[in-house]
Amino acid sequence: MGNNLLQSIGDNLQFVLVCAVVIAAILAVSELMERTVLKENIGHPGKTHTITICGMLGALAGILYLFDFSVAFLAPGFYKLDFSEIPVMIGAFYLGPVGGVVIELVKVLLKLVIKGTSTAFVGDLANFVVGCAFVVPAAVVYHLKKTKKTAKLALLTGTLFMAVFGSIFNAVYLIPAFSALYGMPLETIVGMGTAINPAITSVTTLALFAVAPLNLLKGVLISVPTMLLYKRISKVLAQAASGNVRRTATESE
Numbered sequence: 001m002g003n004n005l006l007q008s009i010g011d012n013l014q015f016v017l018v019c020a021v022v023i024a025a026i027l028a029v030s031e032l033m034e035r036t037v038l039k040e041n042i043g044h045p046g047k048t049h050t051i052t053i054c055g056m057l058g059a060l061a062g063i064l065y066l067f068d069f070s071v072a073f074l075a076p077g078f079y080k081l082d083f084s085e086i087p088v089m090i091g092a093f094y095l096g097p098v099g100g101v102v103i104e105l106v107k108v109l110l111k112l113v114i115k116g117t118s119t120a121f122v123g124d125l126a127n128f129v130v131g132c133a134f135v136v137p138a139a140v141v142y143h144l145k146k147t148k149k150t151a152k153l154a155l156l157t158g159t160l161f162m163a164v165f166g167s168i169f170n171a172v173y174l175i176p177a178f179s180a181l182y183g184m185p186l187e188t189i190v191g192m193g194t195a196i197n198p199a200i201t202s203v204t205t206l207a208l209f210a211v212a213p214l215n216l217l218k219g220v221l222i223s224v225p226t227m228l229l230y231k232r233i234s235k236v237l238a239q240a241a242s243g244n245v246r247r248t249a250t251e252s253e
Contacts, residue, residue, distance in 0.1 A: 015181060019125055023105065026132045030097035033140050041143045042096045045238075053237060054099060057091040058106025065111045065127070071217065075210035076192035078119060078178070085131055085222040090230050092139035093151070094237055100135040104128055120181035126174050134162035134219065155226060159219025166215045171207035
């Protein structure tokens with residue numbers, strides 16, 4: 001029993017360390033992209049306004065995250081879909097990749113405060129990482145040239161990157177981590193996939209035939225509303241930003 005307890009503590013500490021490293025790495029890559037690839041293409045509306053936007057969109061995303069749902073015909077029930085990436089993507093299109101990552105992080109932390117976790121935090125890490133795999137590439141492509149055509153290309157790029165990276169990350173780390181931390185044997189997890197699709201016979205095929213299609217579906221469900229809403233919402237955000245600038249200038253006089 002003592003050995004099992006130590007093993008459990010060790011697994012949890014390792015998972016916390018992985019979470020910290022992953023979050024720091026994603027933020028660092030996003031910052032690097034803004035300072036290099038996008039240095040001539042991206043601007044920020046001011047620190048106060050940026051914080052406000054991140055907080056507001058992060059809160060909205062966190063609320064949407066609470067209403068996740070399973071897609072039983074594609075993947076086992078512990079895989080969920082939600083619409084929380086819509087405000088995250090809008091924020092990333094408006095602020096850039098770093099803003100998108102910050103909004104994504106606010107979203108996950110808010111959901112954990114309100115609802116907690118039912119997947120030993122693995123699902124929440126997955127939502128953050130896979131969400132960033134969607135948002136960051138899309139934001140980079142969009143900020144290279146802000147046109148409607150580029151926005152479509154950006155969302156397609158993000159969707160494909162999310163599907164590929166999400167599948168690999170699940171197979172290599174997330175599914176084994178869920179098994180270890182949640183106490184569910186890998187055979188049981190794979191078996192839940194087999195019950196949906198007989199082609200699923202291993203962790204690899206679970207990622208290929210369940211996770212990848214799920215992420216492709218998520219990409220479509222997020223991309224369509226983003227295309228419909230972004231321009232309208234960005235105008236409101238821009239007007240709010242200009243209002244803050246004028247107000248700050250008046251106060252300084």
